[in-house]
Amino acid sequence: MTLLSIESVARRFPNGTEALRDASLSVAEGDFVALLGPSGCGKSTLLRLIAGLDAPDAGALHWQGGPPGPGEIGFVFQDATLLPWATAEENVWLPLRLRGIARAEAQPEIRAALARVGLQGFEGARPRELSGGMRMRVSLARALVGRPRVLLMDEPFAALDEFTRHNLQDDLLALWRDTGSTIVFVTHSIYEAAFLARRIVVMTPRPGRIATEIASPLPPQPATRFTPEYGALVAEVTAVLRRSMS
């Protein structure tokens, strides 16, 4: 079932930059979509439009069951952006707290969200006591805790080292399989898009527009990384990206 359909949205910033032109996309419930492209192709802008943090100059977004209300969007940024003074548990509590849910009442949900990202036992840890990867896990738990209708991720693993990035990618894939969440994932990494997404949406810059879309035939599991099919998909996406840039 279609959760969200985006119909030829455009966005031009006050400084004249045409960030998006005539972009259309539909996202089904339980989908894992990657928006892939070089910097300046409008993928983050599109994500902000979906989040409702920005509004399109033209076109429209149609949500199944009406636009999302407070707390119905889970957002993960490039940096973990945790509250440095708060513990992991308090950071994950934040979205629920802002909806007026007391800590004691939220506790089971918070614990479950932290466990889901592999951080049981770290409830009382503060951000500075955690590694970059663990901070990103707390950030992911914070985005999941309110059971959002869609999880939006803006290059969340770009700043991590490769080993940590692979672990997080594997765990995100498992999490998506287990929970059936809908995920829209922005990345500039072809490898990441090909490994994670069920649908790879290729975008091109100046003006930002959607060039094409590639469906992934790969099974969503860690072993995929080492298969020839994965290599073939990376090659295909690379070729498409090259063609659409020239």
Added chain:
Amino acid sequence: MSWPPAIAGLLVLALWQGAVWATGVPAYLVPGPIAIVKAFLAAPGFLLLSLASTLVVTFTALAVSTVLGVSLAIAITASRWARAAIEPWAVALQVTPIVAIAPLIIAWVGEPFAALVACATIVAFFPIFSSTAIGLASPPPELLDLFRLNGASRWATLRLLRLPAALPYFLAGLRISGGLALVGAVVAEFVAGAGGFASGLAYRILESGYRLQIPRMFAALVLLSLAGIAINAALAALGRLLLRHRGEA
């Protein structure tokens, strides 16, 4: 406290005392450290009471500056109109030489203690105000977006994000203001003391000057310096205590 400053200080004191002895310069011109300590020990309660009076003014001014500085910083963060209305006046107050306006304030306010506090507050207010304002604006845009996405009210954003984010900035401002409040209190006491209001260390300095009790004047100055160092150290310790869990996120 580490050893190098103590050793350097003792060395300077020894050289100073030696020079005083060697040249035979009279104590009413340049007193040596021993004469200064003797002058303090001759009437310790007298000087310490004056110090206490100055410190009461200092801490009251610091408290008033904190309340005023933080509230006005919140006001200019919340409203563009308030920013336009408040900021130029805050700057004007900051650049006004307190020596120039202290006599007027003392004459207008009338009640001496309130007048001293008003002068010290004018000097101490600005660092708290401006650094708190910078701190309130410091949260990264992503966190502000996150609060928006979760439907946070302005009050919730202030309480759960902006105020905690501003704490290190406020504490840095407070540490500067602590020293300035002491300076402001002493300047105001000088002006008031010249007008006959007998309280505080500045009055002791003036009085000792008039009576050529120069060692006692120096003793009062030393007390003032020690008080300044103690205030600075105490506020630094307060900052470390409150920020002990902080780090990058």
